[in-house]
Amino acid sequence: MKRNEWLMIGGVVVVALLSWIVIRFVFFQEGKTAVVMLDDRVMLEQDLSEDCEIPIHTQDGYNIFVVKDGTASIQEADCPDQICVNHAGISKKGETIVCLPHRLVVEIQK
Amino acid sequence: MAKKVALLGMFTAVALALGWLESLIPLAAVFPAMKIGLANIVTLLVLYRFHWTAAACVNLLRIILSILLFGNPVSAFYSLAGAFFSLLVMALMKKTDKCSVTAVSIAGAVAHNTAQVLMAVALMGTGSILLSLPAFILFGVVSGLCIGMAGAFLHRHLPKEIS
Numbered sequence: 001m002k003r004n005e006w007l008m009i010g011g012v013v014v015v016a017l018l019s020w021i022v023i024r025f026v027f028f029q030e031g032k033t034a035v036v037m038l039d040d041r042v043m044l045e046q047d048l049s050e051d052c053e054i055p056i057h058t059q060d061g062y063n064i065f066v067v068k069d070g071t072a073s074i075q076e077a078d079c080p081d082q083i084c085v086n087h088a089g090i091s092k093k094g095e096t097i098v099c100l101p102h103r104l105v106v107e108i109q110k
Numbered sequence: 111m112a113k114k115v116a117l118l119g120m121f122t123a124v125a126l127a128l129g130w131l132e133s134l135i136p137l138a139a140v141f142p143a144m145k146i147g148l149a150n151i152v153t154l155l156v157l158y159r160f161h162w163t164a165a166a167c168v169n170l171l172r173i174i175l176s177i178l179l180f181g182n183p184v185s186a187f188y189s190l191a192g193a194f195f196s197l198l199v200m201a202l203m204k205k206t207d208k209c210s211v212t213a214v215s216i217a218g219a220v221a222h223n224t225a226q227v228l229m230a231v232a233l234m235g236t237g238s239i240l241l242s243l244p245a246f247i248l249f250g251v252v253s254g255l256c257i258g259m260a261g262a263f264l265h266r267h268l269p270k271e272i273s
Contacts, residue, residue: 020244
């Protein structure tokens with residue numbers, strides 16, 4: 001690769017890194033509520049201070065939504081890719097866990 | 111013509127196999143929803159050795175076949191958006207004749223990830239997914255660099271008859 005190509009790629013990396021850092025500090029503060037949405041419809045709002053284990057049934061399958069020690073996660077699901085299950089727990093405002101096959105989104109709000 | 115069809119068919123099979131191989135790598139545990147894009151080695155090679163229309167055909171066939179084989183119609187929206195936006199960017203960059211294969215690949219990977227994030231915003235109606243865009247772009251630069259170096263190597267060393 002030529003020098004100006006490296007420079008351009010470096011520029012992209014720097015801009016992306018900076019905006020990532022800004023996003024983490026501005027948007028990602030500890031949240032209070034986990035909201036479970038199916039296709040944009042709010043299914044459930046759960047206070048993060050209360051532990052729970054709630055199965056969510058969608059028309060494509062199920063996801064077991066868990067809140068433990070102030071962190072929301074998907075403990076189990078019958079989706080093919082298991083991305084939502086492997087996703088680390090979330091607790092900061094704006095963080096999401098998305099289960100694409102079931103069109104389910106868990107988002108931390110407030 | 112017959113030779114071209116045979117070669118493109120072979121490239122489609124290779125792309126399909128690479129896509130499957132990639133699904134075996136448990137990358138999702140570390141980076142949710144992120145993929146290296148191994149199949150893009152084939153797209154890149156077909157783009158350089160043939161034409162962007164050939165690359166578009168190989169992409170479309172690969173996506174249709176992988177839905178039939180591994181089945182998940184929802185993810186087709188994401189695959190199509192990513193594959194075609196990335197091909198558009200790569201074809202335009204190649205047309206300028208000023209960019210190396212690796213740079214074209216990086217731009218393609220970044221475009222692919224950006225299109226998928228935007229598609230997720232459109233399908234889910236949750237703007238907060240946009241906040242993960244910088245992470246996806248960074249990942250695109252890294253994976254595009256690796257894929258691009260592999261593609262450039264193949265483009266340099268594969269026999270000239272394959273075109």
